Amino acid sequence: MSNNQLNLQESSALGENSQATMEQSDTMRQEVQILISEIEELSKALEGPAGDKLKEGVGGLAACFNDLMNWCVRNGMNMADAHSILGQTEMDAVDLYGKEASNLDGLTRSVNA
Numbered sequence: 001m002s003n004n005q006l007n008l009q010e011s012s013a014l015g016e017n018s019q020a021t022m023e024q025s026d027t028m029r030q031e032v033q034i035l036i037s038e039i040e041e042l043s044k045a046l047e048g049p050a051g052d053k054l055k056e057g058v059g060g061l062a063a064c065f066n067d068l069m070n071w072c073v074r075n076g077m078n079m080a081d082a083h084s085i086l087g088q089t090e091m092d093a094v095d096l097y098g099k100e101a102s103n104l105d106g107l108t109r110s111v112n113a
Contacts, residue, residue, distance in 0.1 A: 029069065036062050 036058060043054035 032065055036065070 039054070039058045039061070043051055043058055045051075046054055
């Protein structure tokens with residue numbers, strides 16, 4: 001088998017790992033959004049220059065985080081889509097293997113039979 005081919009076991013492992021990565025990225029996104037919200041609330045409690053600076057920082061953090069998420073989506077790093085495609089590829093491979101294996105049944109009988 002060449003280095004650029006996947007066997008079914010590797011495909012399954014990649015599918016499981018991409019699912020786990022998707023779940024972890026969703027969790028990370030939620031946690032960062034909660035953190036930004038909490039910092040925004042804190043900045044509202046502060047008055048004067050310190051509160052203004054904190055508000056600026058929160059705005060910058062939110063903008064950078066949104067830019068990162070947009071970059072990931074634009075560059076095909078949406079793990080849900082990748083997992084779906086990988087899962088479909090695995091199912092197609094299993095179906096093709098089953099079809100071809102059934103075609104070989106007549107060829108695998110013993111020569112002396």
